[in-house]
Amino acid sequence: MKAVHFGAGNIGLGFIGLLLSRSGFHVQFVDVDEERVNLLNQRGEYKVTLANEQADTTVVRNVSAINGKESDRVAQAIAEADLVTTAVGVNVLPYIAETIAKGIELRLKGAAGPLTVVACENAIGGSTQLKEHVYGHLAPEVKERAAERVAFPDAAVDRIVPLQQSEDKLHVTVEPFFEWVVDRSVLPEGYPVIEGVHYVDKLGPYIERKLFTVNTGHCCAAYHGYLKGYSTIQETMRDPDIVAEIRGVLSETGAVLVKQYGFDEAEHRRYIDKIVERFRNPYLTDEVVRVGRSPIRKLSPNDRLVRPAMTAYSLGMEVPHLTNAIAAALRFDYREDPEAVQLQETLKEQGIHKTLTQYTEIPESHPLHGRIVAAYESLKHQK
Numbered sequence: 477m478k479a480v481h482f483g484a485g486n487i488g489l490g491f492i493g494l495l496l497s498r499s500g501f502h503v504q505f506v507d508v509d510e511e512r513v514n515l516l517n518q519r520g521e522y523k524v525t526l527a528n529e530q531a532d533t534t535v536v537r538n539v540s541a542i543n544g545k546e547s548d549r550v551a552q553a554i555a556e557a558d559l560v561t562t563a564v565g566v567n568v569l570p571y572i573a574e575t576i577a578k579g580i581e582l583r584l585k586g587a588a589g590p591l592t593v594v595a596c597e598n599a600i601g602g603s604t605q606l607k608e609h610v611y612g613h614l615a616p617e618v619k620e621r622a623a624e625r626v627a628f629p630d631a632a633v634d635r636i637v638p639l640q641q642s643e644d645k646l647h648v649t650v651e652p653f654f655e656w657v658v659d660r661s662v663l664p665e666g667y668p669v670i671e672g673v674h675y676v677d678k679l680g681p682y683i684e685r686k687l688f689t690v691n692t693g694h695c696c697a698a699y700h701g702y703l704k705g706y707s708t709i710q711e712t713m714r715d716p717d718i719v720a721e722i723r724g725v726l727s728e729t730g731a732v733l734v735k736q737y738g739f740d741e742a743e744h745r746r747y748i749d750k751i752v753e754r755f756r757n758p759y760l761t762d763e764v765v766r767v768g769r770s771p772i773r774k775l776s777p778n779d780r781l782v783r784p785a786m787t788a789y790s791l792g793m794e795v796p797h798l799t800n801a802i803a804a805a806l807r808f809d810y811r812e813d814p815e816a817v818q819l820q821e822t823l824k825e826q827g828i829h830k831t832l833t834q835y836t837e838i839p840e841s842h843p844l845h846g847r848i849v850a851a852y853e854s855l856k857h858q859k
């Protein structure tokens with residue numbers, strides 16, 4: 477079986493590539509990082525180490541790579557593959573869509589079987605978004621045939637993979653925990669099964685539980701930690717005031733999840749406790765600026781902060797901790813993050829009210845708007 481995976485970065489190498497290779501796929505990575513592409517082709521393997529006491533290490537074999545700029549070669553690989561996966565960042569999906577469309581078109585000219593395309597990004601409906609971008613490049617008659625032969629199941633992926641510290645650009649350290657959930661309701665019969673993936677009929681509760689617990693808690697740690705001058709999530713987790721904020725946001729998102737999806741309350745509390753322990757993992761060094769990266773994406777209406785806050789509000793629930801976390805995100809001014817730079821420029825030029833509405837779509841008339849602004853005014857860097 478053949479898989480084409482876009483993004484030989486942290487999660488691509490440390491999670492997706494590992495599981496695909498273990499399941500018997502030859503994995504062809506597609507990346508724009510030429511050095512990494514060359515190394516993958518020279519070695520045909522790489523190492524993944526678990527962030528645990530024994531530093532358990534696995535060698536991932538049966539891999540190769542193509543430079544993303546070689547669009548024709550990538551399209552040919554897609555035409556011959558059983559599975560396409562991505563872990564490039566949700567904002568990059570529009571840029572890889574044309575090549576995927578080319579691959580699908582080529583594939584549909586031949587006799588190749590059905591294709592599954594899974595976007596493994598931190599977003600609600602990542603594969604559905606990718607499908608829309610890909611369909612934007614297909615002619616109407618190709619779209620019709622693609623609808624019958626190409627499935628885009630949404631997915632939720634969970635494994636903390638920090639920025640890497642090894643000199644070897646292919647060696648990745650990952651936390652031991654992992655969860656990959658895929659919506660099987662749109663998959664054709666005989667779809668390629670990936671060992672370790674949990675296939676479900678309804679993905680909504682899983683992706684929202686993951687995004688609004690792991691990622692909401694994580695960015696809350698990152699933004700408050702950044703303001704207090706901490707460099708890593710592990711340092712941040714030693715600050716009891718920040719842990720109280722994290723537990724606060726997680727009880728707010730938890731109340732929404734339990735109400736909307738009927739999760740068992742006690743089980744959800746255990747899920748939260750486990751996540752807080754994962755953030756503390758002493759064998760990981762996870763920088764706050766990685767976890768807080770792309771604040772404009774994280775402040776967008778359907779992402780980990782604003783969506784649960786707005787839903788909670790509409791259900792009559794108070795969200796003081798989410799309000800603080802949104803305010804802290806607005807104060808994220810890390811100069812090497814292009815979105816943080818853009819956010820700070822907008823704040824300077826437009827002021828807090830307009831900026832807040834522009835990125836979160838929370839209108840000035842909404843009660844949460846004023847509360848976020850008040851929290852923003854009271855938050856300062858404490859470095």
Ligand SMILES: NC(=O)c1ccc[n+]([C@@H]2O[C@H](COP(=O)([O-])OP(=O)(O)OC[C@H]3O[C@@H](n4cnc5c(N)ncnc54)[C@H](O)[C@@H]3O)[C@@H](O)[C@H]2O)c1
Nearest residue numbers: 483484485486487507508544563564565566597598636637
């Ligand atoms: N790291 C984690 O803990 C983690 C966990 C779950 C989900 N995710 C999600 O996975 C995605 C990737 O995250 P990451 O941490 O691996 O990031 P990363 O920056 O380590 O990896 C992204 C890779 O994509 C490559 N890339 C960028 N543009 C490309 C293009 N046009 N064509 C091909 N490759 C391209 C980059 O060169 C890089 O190697 C994000 O959506 C993230 O939210 C990350």
Ligand SMILES: O=P(O)(O)OC[C@@H](O)[C@@H](O)[C@H](O)[C@H](O)CO
Nearest residue numbers: 598633634635636637691694767
């Ligand atoms: O990847 P982002 O920028 O959406 O979020 C940063 C981290 O919270 C994220 O990468 C987590 O480590 C990951 O989602 C854990 O499964």
